[in-house]
Amino acid sequence: MGVNKKTAIITGAGSGIGAGIALKLAKKGADVVVLDINRPGAEKIAKEINDTGGKAIAVQADITSWPEVNAVVEETIRVFGTIDILVNNAGALKDSSILKMAEQDWDLVIDTCLKGSWHCCKAVLGHMRSQNFGRVINITSRAWLGNPGQSNYSSAKAGIVGLTRSLALEFASYGITVNIVAPGFIEAPMARRLPLETQQKVINAQPIKRPGRVEDVANAVLFFCDDETSYITGQILYVDGGRHVI
Numbered sequence: 001m002g003v004n005k006k007t008a009i010i011t012g013a014g015s016g017i018g019a020g021i022a023l024k025l026a027k028k029g030a031d032v033v034v035l036d037i038n039r040p041g042a043e044k045i046a047k048e049i050n051d052t053g054g055k056a057i058a059v060q061a062d063i064t065s066w067p068e069v070n071a072v073v074e075e076t077i078r079v080f081g082t083i084d085i086l087v088n089n090a091g092a093l094k095d096s097s098i099l100k101m102a103e104q105d106w107d108l109v110i111d112t113c114l115k116g117s118w119h120c121c122k123a124v125l126g127h128m129r130s131q132n133f134g135r136v137i138n139i140t141s142r143a144w145l146g147n148p149g150q151s152n153y154s155s156a157k158a159g160i161v162g163l164t165r166s167l168a169l170e171f172a173s174y175g176i177t178v179n180i181v182a183p184g185f186i187e188a189p190m191a192r193r194l195p196l197e198t199q200q201k202v203i204n205a206q207p208i209k210r211p212g213r214v215e216d217v218a219n220a221v222l223f224f225c226d227d228e229t230s231y232i233t234g235q236i237l238y239v240d241g242g243r244h245v246i
């Protein structure tokens with residue numbers, strides 16, 4: 001039941017939404033691998049979990065690097081003996097009109113959001129298949145539906161939808177589900193980097209007129225992790241105050 005005694009790798013867990021997911025899963029009894037390119041961030045969250053009776057390790061890794069992702073998987077098996085849950089949360093944002101967008105801003109966002117998620121899936125799915133159990137949750141964004149100034153980010157997040165649906169089909173017969181949580185405006189660093197005026201405009205455009213909380217996203221992730229949701233795969237769960245409906 002739930003995530004108790006399960007092992008979860010959460011990418012980008014050194015801050016914001018990823019940190020919230022790590023803390024939530026740990027509170028529910030999971031052993032957590034706090035993966036982030038930012039070592040101090042990862043160490044802070046792992047310490048918070050260990051200090052409050054949970055079990056976590058911090059690992060610094062760049063998910064755009066296949067050898068670094070593989071090393072995390074080996075370390076996870078060495079420390080916890082298994083990998084049951086992968087949450088692909090790490091992401092990057094470099095907004096501008098396509099007319100002004102530098103090629104490296106395209107590459108950074110695609111490599112971090114899409115290729116990084118592909119690396120992590122590729123590295124854990126063989127293990128999950130051999131144990132006939134796995135839960136993969138990919139964090140995309142409502143922006144996958146399209147947003148001006150986000151040709152790189154929307155493309156990367158739409159790519160994650162294709163990745164998720166393909167893997168859901170490829171691994172359905174092995175007890176592995178692959179699903180998506182698509183946040184809208186969440187009170188976390190990525191949204192808070194937007195100009196204040198833009199933040200207010202986004203919130204005003206939502207049916208539910210408040211920013212989402214990190215906890216709202218963590219609860220959606222928890223839902224897909226549960227044994228009780230084993231019949232749900234390839235699904236997108238929006239956590240966006242109803243914005244995608246309009």
Ligand SMILES: NC(=O)c1ccc[n+]([C@@H]2O[C@H](COP(=O)([O-])OP(=O)(O)OC[C@H]3O[C@@H](n4cnc5c(N)ncnc54)[C@H](O)[C@@H]3O)[C@@H](O)[C@H]2O)c1
Nearest residue numbers: 012016017037062063089090091141183186188189190191
């Ligand atoms: N905040 C929002 O409103 C919002 C809305 C929709 C979707 N999202 C998505 O949620 C996720 C988390 O966003 P957030 O607001 O918490 O942002 P954030 O910037 O706080 O978190 C991103 C984390 O990913 C890490 N990271 C970046 N590149 C990495 C790499 N190459 N390897 C490993 N780690 C790396 C960063 O160090 C950071 O800790 C992202 O995927 C983002 O696209 C956020």
